[in-house]
Amino acid sequence: MNSNPSRRNFLRTTALTATAMTFKPFYILNAKPKTNGEIIGHGTHTYKVQLGWGDLDSSKFPINNCHEMVQDSKGRLIMVGDEVKNNILVYDRSGKLLDSWGHEYPGGHGLTLWNANGEEFLFICDPNLGKVVKTDIQGKVLLTIEHPSKVGAYEEKMAFKPTETAIGPDGTIYVADGYGSQWILRYTTNGEYIDKFGGPGDEDHQFATAHGVAIDYRNKANPTLLVTSRVHNSFKRFSLDGKYLSTIFLPGAYVCRPVMDGDNLYAGVCWSRLRYLNQTPNSGFVTILDKNDKVISNPGGTKPEYRDGQLQMMVQNYPQFMHCHDVCVDNEKNVYICQWNAKKTYPIKLVRV
Template sequence: MSEIQSRRQFAKITAAAAATLTFKPFYILNAKPKLDGETIGHGTHKYKVNQGWGNLDSSKFPVNNCHEMVQDSKGRLIMVTDEIKNNILIYDRSGKLLESWGHEYPGGHGLTLWNANGEEFLFITDPNTGKVTKTDLKGKVLLTIEHPSKVGAYKETDPFKPTETAIGPDGTIYVADGYGSNFILRYNQKGEFMDKFGGTGDGDAQFSTAHGVAVDYRDKANPTLLVTSRAHNSFKRFTLDGKYLSTLFLPGAFVCRPVFQGENLFAGVCWSRLRYLNQTPNSGFVTILDKNNKVISNPGGTKPEYKNGELQMMVQEKPIFMHCHDVCIDGDQNIYVCQWNAKKTYPVKLERV
């Protein structure tokens, strides 16, 4: 789809949604759900809200923003927060704290787990320090990627505020500069710079907040790279060497990173469009897509609707979440939701029903 076609599609869907929302804002804005214990979601993907799952003693194990979570091969749930008293919190699936470590990531934001032939590593991105750090599961620093000007990829004055990483099948490290210059930078396993693509803009191969990046292995013979363009309400697909392929438009959803589990694609929605179709504070939901990249459920959001094959505007239905920043899915299909700017709340568990 061309840039012009994309804009026309967005304008068409936005206009239709505006007409629809004219009659719904009081329901949406004034809904008073039961919250804890409520069942949310649609179709085959419904969940019971467990708000207290990850609660800890905040005087000993505080959080600021619960940014992202991954699960290791032992089933442990590892979360990064930008609270330097304990940047990493490690839970078991019952919500019990197993470990905590890390004091050097004031902007601890992105967390990626890489299983390299049975040996597991973490990649932590910190937009505040402008660094990407590879560690073992105990926090030992093994590799650091700093400002791209050091390797001639940026000018010294170019902002570099990395938000996410992904690791390719050959060990290539993809760094999303989502809060900086909106490039995806490629490094080899040793941390040596290879190239970059993207940048800020409204072109098909450009980004507006390249917040997340992940490798899509669902087509095992042809893995691709999926990159968030959050302000475009989109994921954009690229080849592993950075050639643009297509755009997955999710109108109304300011999505964070794509998370794959089985045949499905999950994402936290950090903001929803509610009043006057603007980006609305203290909103958000979770969105779930099937193997054909069709939205099948929006826990906390409105039921997905397609007209003539086009996805209609999606918005927050009930104020259960505040800025869903990431999701992690366990082997029983439960979802763990990390939230940003949500009054320092711990992760919420959505139990599959």
């Protein structure tokens, strides 16, 4: 008998949403892709699809997977990928390439921008190398975080495949070992190990693919940490010192990292639960939550629906996207989509309507 009330609620909600989704996935799987200029999204957050926005000459600037993107203080859009001919591509908002660099990150995956009193730094996660590096905005390496066994945090045999970082208000570095051993590790600004929390499992404080991590400053008096638990279709909220607080359950959505912009939380959905409620290839979309952590729009996905306060199953509506790995929101509230395993396509822009 399962005595965990959160687990019981998870199973009950899943059962209810499964009933609501009867037969619908089979219709969706046969749908045709939407085209350039289509309007997608719901309510106050609708967008015009701009395909080809970030297209480049692939013979000069090839990509494999567009993993993540951030915007710096100059409005430049900086994207990381896993093609070592140019791990970093830097765009302006029109889609023009401004710069490219990076040849040493075969698994270039996580990209975090930290503005430290006006000076900007990048944190790059490479799960293939098992390293996190801090660089200046031009890519000069300033700090490297390696396997946690070197500081006594892991046993040597434990996998370390970091996928994301977040930087706390005091400069604490949070590292999500999302493809490795499922811990969130804390380091000082100088890279000295503090502690870790989480680990693999189905308890509230544990993770199943701790893919992303971000600081939520929406409550300015009490910032918290949001951690992706992708297989759980959830974001889990923690205090900045690693104490579990609550879960945002997003049934059907295999979310990537949480991206904060103003009062809203955005995320790319890499897969949704289409056929028989299983993780289904090429079923991604974008999800947007308001300041109360309520889903208000799903560009590329089904309209969010709540019944008796419970969010119902969300899945891809039409196959505009394949696997949405990350989103970046610019100063005009346009959204840029980075995709994994999407036939080497460059980023797509969603123009806010």
